[in-house]
Amino acid sequence: MNYLLALEKETISFPDLGWNFKISNVAVTIFGIQLYWYGILIAGAVALCLFLSMKQCRKYGLTPDLLTDFCLLAIPMAFVGARLYYVICEWDNYYVKGNFKKTFDAIINVRSGGLAIYGGVLGALLAVLIMGKIRKVPISTVLDFAIVYIPLGQAIGRWGNFFNQEAFGTTTNLPWGMTSNSISRYLAENCPKLDASLPVHPTFFYESVATLLIFVLLMIIRKKSTRAWTTMSCYCIFYGVVRFFIEGLRTDSLYIAHTNLRTSQVLSLILVVFGLIMISLARMYDWEKKAIPERFIKADEAMLREAARKKEAKLRSYDEDEDEEDRVERLSKKEFTLKEDDSDEKDAETESDEESDEDTEEDSEDADTEEASDEEDTDDETEDGSSDK
Numbered sequence: 001m002n003y004l005l006a007l008e009k010e011t012i013s014f015p016d017l018g019w020n021f022k023i024s025n026v027a028v029t030i031f032g033i034q035l036y037w038y039g040i041l042i043a044g045a046v047a048l049c050l051f052l053s054m055k056q057c058r059k060y061g062l063t064p065d066l067l068t069d070f071c072l073l074a075i076p077m078a079f080v081g082a083r084l085y086y087v088i089c090e091w092d093n094y095y096v097k098g099n100f101k102k103t104f105d106a107i108i109n110v111r112s113g114g115l116a117i118y119g120g121v122l123g124a125l126l127a128v129l130i131m132g133k134i135r136k137v138p139i140s141t142v143l144d145f146a147i148v149y150i151p152l153g154q155a156i157g158r159w160g161n162f163f164n165q166e167a168f169g170t171t172t173n174l175p176w177g178m179t180s181n182s183i184s185r186y187l188a189e190n191c192p193k194l195d196a197s198l199p200v201h202p203t204f205f206y207e208s209v210a211t212l213l214i215f216v217l218l219m220i221i222r223k224k225s226t227r228a229w230t231t232m233s234c235y236c237i238f239y240g241v242v243r244f245f246i247e248g249l250r251t252d253s254l255y256i257a258h259t260n261l262r263t264s265q266v267l268s269l270i271l272v273v274f275g276l277i278m279i280s281l282a283r284m285y286d287w288e289k290k291a292i293p294e295r296f297i298k299a300d301e302a303m304l305r306e307a308a309r310k311k312e313a314k315l316r317s318y319d320e321d322e323d324e325e326d327r328v329e330r331l332s333k334k335e336f337t338l339k340e341d342d343s344d345e346k347d348a349e350t351e352s353d354e355e356s357d358e359d360t361e362e363d364s365e366d367a368d369t370e371e372a373s374d375e376e377d378t379d380d381e382t383e384d385g386s387s388d389k
Contacts, residue, residue, distance in 0.1 A: 010182060012165065015199060016175040025163045038160030045156035046075060049149035060145045060222070061291050063300035069135060070142060074127035081123020082115040083107070089254035089263050090114065116254065117154060118243075118267055124150070138290035140228040147232045148218040151211035151239065158211070161204035169201025169249035170194060178202050191251050201249050210242040228287040229278045236275030244268035 009024045027037045050071060054064045087094050087107050096102040106112075128146070132139035161167035165182045170191075177199025187196040217238065222231045244265050247253055253262040281287070 010165070010180055012162075012178055012180045012183075013199075014176060014178050016177065023163055025165070036160075037163035038157075041160045041163075042153075042157045045153040048156070049153050052152075053146065053149055057145065058300070061141065062145055063292075063296050065300060065303065066135065066137065066292065066296050067146075070128055070131045070146070073131050074124045077127040078120040078124040079115075081126070082117065082120035083110060085116040085119020085122065086114040086254070089116070089256075116264075117157075118264055121150060137292045137296070138228075140232070140287075141290055141292060144222060144225070144229065144231040144289070147235045148215065148222050150235065151214040151218065154239075155208045155212040155215065158204045158208040162202075167204045167250065167252060169203040169246075170251055171198035172201050173198075174201070176202065176205075187251070194251075200251070203246050203249050206249075207242065207246050210246070211239065214238045214242070226289065227282040228289050229282050233275040233278040233282070236271040236278075240268040240271035240275065244272075 009022055012021045012023060013019065025036055025038065026034045027040050028035050053067060057064055057067050094103060094106045096106070125143075128142055129139060132142060158167070165180055168178070168183060171177070171187070171194050179197075179199040183200055184196045187194050187200070214235065218231055218235060221234050225231055247262055247264045247268065253264065255261060256263050256266065
């Protein structure tokens with residue numbers, strides 16, 4: 001994210017598709033405070049990822065309480081990491097020689113923009129390492145579970161770039177190319193070799209779709225994998241490959257010092273190599289997934305029992321607080337329902353008895369018919385016997 005300043009409503013067009021969207025990066029203003037779409041989308045992404053992880057953690061041997069400990073450290077460190085990564089890569093724009101106060105104020109002025117997704121991921125990973133040591137739990141177990149939700153958050157957060165009209169690519173003739181006055185102005189000022197009148201690649205959209213696909217793949221891998229570090233390594237490989245190629249299209253890349261090396265592309269290659277090495281080692285040494293200590297499971301079970309006890313006590317308290325009129329009405333309804341059930345049962349029994357009587361009558365008629373037939377046979381035999389004699 002390059003900036004976070006209020007923009008006038010502007011039309012973003014997809015000329016070949018005939019689509020036009022009039023947008024602003026400010027979602028709403030409350031008591032003079034502007035809330036940006038970028039912040040809302042990031043907050044929504046974090047909330048959704050937390051909700052899903054809390055719902056699914058017990059299935060993978062973790063507990064909500066333990067996961068909360070990691071999140072309380074990982075979320076703030078992710079934002080700090082995202083900011084520091086950007087500031088370091090753009091140090092010349094923040095450093096004021098001989099004036100520490102201005103330099104520090106510029107660094108902490110997040111509303112002026114400047115967050116990098118790679119810095120956020122690295123900050124969150126560092127937090128997991130620290131909390132894993134503090135809580136004495138296997139780090140691979142936590143990372144293999146939690147890394148799945150990182151690409152989901154990225155897929156949602158990338159749409160903030162759409163509202164900020166940033167993180168787009170070079171010009172293109174593809175039918176989904178987009179353009180706006182802000183995009184054309186940016187190209188004219190920063191990319192003189194490109195035709196500012198042409199549409200550009202919506203690289204934010206490319207990455208959003210790709211990371212959503214990565215999320216689905218990691219969900220499958222996490223469910224089926226039996227070795228430690230596998231899911232995390234797959235994220236490094238998948239996202240590293242995706243980001244390497246998408247970064248090559250962008251016009252706002254961060255560069256290493258005064259070189260032509262794009263920082264995110266170099267880091268993407270490192271992640272891919274790291275992921276391949278970790279998967280190879282996991283297969284070579286057959287690293288098994290480690291369970292978290294039993295004390296966390298027992299604490300979670302005790303908490304669930306306590307919650308059930310409180311719920312039961314609350315229901316009993318409700319019954320005790322119920323006034324006489326409500327109790328009479330509830331019991332009368334219950335009695336009426338029971339009478340209806342008894343009536344239905346009696347009707348069913350009556351019908352059953354009638355069917356039984358009908359069956360008895362039919363059996364009786366059949367028996368009479370058989371007796372008559374036997375008598376006729378006996379008479380015939382007697383007549384035959386006397387004639388033989």
